[in-house]
Amino acid sequence: MADIRCPMCSQLNPEGAEVCAFCSARLRPLLAGGPSADAEAGEPESGEADWLSRIRSEAVRGEPSGEPPPAEEGAPDWLSRLRRAEAEEEGPPVGEVPTWVSEAVEPAAPAPAEVAPAAAPDVPDWLARVRERKAAEGVEAPEPAPESTDDDWLGRLRAPQEEQAPAREAPTLPEILRPPPEVAPAVKPTPGSLPSWLPQPPAAEEEAADVSPPLPSTPWEPPSRPIATPFSRGPVAPPPAPAWPPAPETPAVSGPPDWAQAAPELAQPAELEGLAHVPALLPEEGTPFLPGESGDFDLDSVHLPEWLSEVKAPAAPSKPPTEEQGINLAPATLPAWLEAMRPMETFRPVVEIQPEEEQMVEAAGPLAGLRGVLLAEPVMAMPRQTDIGSTRLDVTERQYAHAEFLHRMVQEEERELPPAAAARRRIPLTRWILSLVLLVAVALPMTVGLPAFAVPILGPPDLNPFIGRINTLPTDRPVLLVVDYEPGYSGELESVAGPMLDHMVARGLRIATVSTRPSGPPLAERLLVRAGVDAGYQNGRDYLHLGYLPGGPAAVQLFAENPRQAVPRGYLIPAELTSRSGWESPMLSGVSALRDFGAVILITSGAETARTWIEQASPRLGDVPLLMVLSAGVEPMVRPYYETLNPQVDAILAGLPAAAAYENANGRPGGAQSIWGGFGSGVFVAEITLALGAGYGLLTALLSRRRA
Amino acid sequence: MRLRASLVWAAVASGVGLIVLLGFFFDIEPLRVARQILVDWAVLLAAWALILGLLNLLSVHWSKVSQQEKGWPYSAVLLLFFLVTLILGLLFGPDSPVILFLFNNVQLPIEASLMALLAVTLTIAGFRVVTRRRDLVSLVFVGVGFLVLLGTGPWLIGSEGVLNTFFRDVRNWLAQVWAAGGARGILLGVALGAIATGLRVLLAADRPYGE
């Protein structure tokens, strides 16, 4: 039969032992009953031909049996050596039961006070002294209990203790759950005073080093079965059914506490059999005590008894744990207020409470023998080295895919893109061909005179009203010419405004220019020089540049409110005008507001500028007409201000055709007619290009439809 | 402190805007004087803002040249002509013959040539629109443009003929009626948007002047 490993100190004990020979912990937990328990309980009866029973009988008889316990197969050598201890060695001889053992088991033994340490010649001095002290304290001798009945062992154990303060914590608990006895040796045993089978006290010089409790040096062996954890990937092995040590039965004698009586199903200690094997709390040889530790705890500094160092790895349990009837514990009932705080049903994990008889009995640890206890084994009760699998993450396929994706994203960020191959330069054939054709088309009429385009005689419908307005402008008031176009449009607008200025010069109108753009004043100078040079127009007398006014709408508003204050300095002011502003010029003598001008003519290439002048200046104009000379692209956006019953723009002149017709009407060829051929040729090429593009688009659409 | 400063700026913008806006509808002398003063300050600040913008241009290209970034020679040329023109203009005046010479022979030809490039690019763009896009909107766009060009430009033959007159009338009808209707809708939409944007600024819902 296999040895029993003590759950407290993990020492091997003979198979039939009830208590541990080393630490006096109970080896066989108390079972509550049941067939298995009963069956197992019966086993010790048959197998009680062991040293414990001998000890008991000897204790009763008071004489040693003299028979060494039979050697058991497979027992460690140290055990056999213990058993072969010579009589001359200190310690109880073979078969002799220490008095404290007999006192615990046989309360009928004489009172400790009556026991004289000298009566037993083999009792060590320290034990004798302990007994004397007990006698002095008046420890009542335990009641004797019949040897054969185990039912009264609890009462026997409890009786001498009733007069003491009852141990509230667990008087009916197995031995291993009891608090350690509060007995200390009165005298520290000296080396050599203890029997050989007991650990010898360390020498005086070694005491200082012995600061830590002795640790087993036997390597710890991982459990033989896989430990199911939430992190393990492998199949979860069902935990073994631990043998719950049944609570001890209520003793027949009076005196047991009430709560012990509530556990009538606790089995007798003699019925405890076949406990689940609890691996020793010993690490493997060469491995640290706890996994992951790098040897922070120096075992060399701990003094280990010799017998501990000889302890080998524990053997696997030979008997499966038996399921005993557990303690009849009702499921925990929560108070109403706590029940109200219970989470919603949907989130409440389904907890199945098994019937009491199906609940497992705890077989190890401090709660051994109890039923309905959360399984400590193997998670808590058995220190173990964590499996490699327990640290592995349980990753689903989707999470793995996400992790891969993120990893690729990070790699993409870090990856250096290879230098992009130089893009193959595409020849802009269309642009080259079109540019060449356009340039040739525009240049041909100017060089060879072909093709020749007739100058328009009839202009657009807007031309005549414009000419009429110019014709009706008063000559005694200067005309304000606002030059607000970009130099890029000078090629068109100088051509368009040219005939108008010729007309005005021909009528002798004085012109004052102003601009809200920095490039306006030099452009105005270009216009007036070109228009007035032939008529002898002079700066300061016939025309004047009032200058530049920044600010957009604010500038227009300011000028409309008070023109003299708005432009304090003019542009190209003649030297004879000392103020540098031009307002002292005679041609502007009667002008103090916008409505003092004869007309306001705006030359612009932008719809926004036109709208600004219309919105800001027209309320201040009164009866003064607002005329506009526009680029061809701006005309549609200004027309709504013009084509109304109450127009805000009195006349517009837009586009080269209108200018060419104007020049024709003036009878004075100008810039518009000089570029009319090139303009016409260019427009013709553009028309052909659009037509060809439309034809190509139509053809490809038909072909693609036919293919489809 | 930060919150109060932003409230001050918002109050200034709203207050000033309210005074100027009321001047559109009420012709009261004190209001007109205050409005004129405020607008005058705004014009002055606009001129100074132009100078600050030019200084920023200077610093950007200066750093480009000093750090020799890509294209720094072009920035160096820009800086050279900028400084030369500015110094000459400050010394001799913007209406001096030197500046006019530079304006007429450098700035104007370049800007006019850039505008001339537009003729080629607009023609190519029209060609690509009509060859690649075949939806009704594109068709209307290019078709109307073609008709307007037909009615605008001279013809090789029959410039004053019936057909030419017909297309000229079509062009006028398109520009004076159809395009005018669309343009009026666009103008009204632009005006509504400008009113909404301006009111948001005046009511401090938008604060483009910073915190």
Add this chain to the structure above:
Amino acid sequence: MSNIASLQPLGTLLAALLTIMVLSYLLGDNVLFRLAVHIFVGMAAGYAGSIAVHNVLIPRLITPVMTNGLAAFNSLLIVPWLLVLMLSLKAWRSTAGPGSLPVALMVGVGASLVVGGAVTGTLVPQTIAAMDSLDPRAVTPLTGETGLERMLNVVVLLAGTISTLVYFQFTARRDATGQATRSRLATWVAYVGRLFIALTFGVMYAGGLAAAMAVLAERVQFLLSLVYSFFGG
């Protein structure tokens, strides 16, 4: 002045060279084109700065002080000076806070001018013009159309105006499926407005092309005249 006038042929050559440099872009982006553009930007910026200083800042800020001395600051002149100095602080991030005051003033003035101008200059007059066009007694001022011909034009004009305005209306209701959809009528009217906008842009495109063609013709004429002056004497 005479010195500058004598330099005019050189100026013409310079202008022609720069014109060719810019027109070389037709062959593709190149160094000459970029050089010409950077010259233009630098010169335009320098000129704008010089005219802003000469025509605005010196007459408004410097001249009063030089004329009246420090007494000039007794008037309201101190305020523009302070505003200009505060606006200068915007150049550095650490001192940009006080610079918000002049910017707020500019923004307030500009916004109010835009609002007032839009209301009094565009919104009200254009709305009245649209309503007036329905007057059967009205005569088209330009072409003198009356009667049915005019009414047809008025209908087209109004249809264009209204449909364009509907096109810019982007609010919609959510239907049962949660999608924002316009009513069928609004969708159709907006599509018509889109066609009117395309038509207007087509007219503007043709006008822009015509303007650019005129400028191209002027530039070609300039180059040819230079060539003629060299070869023709």
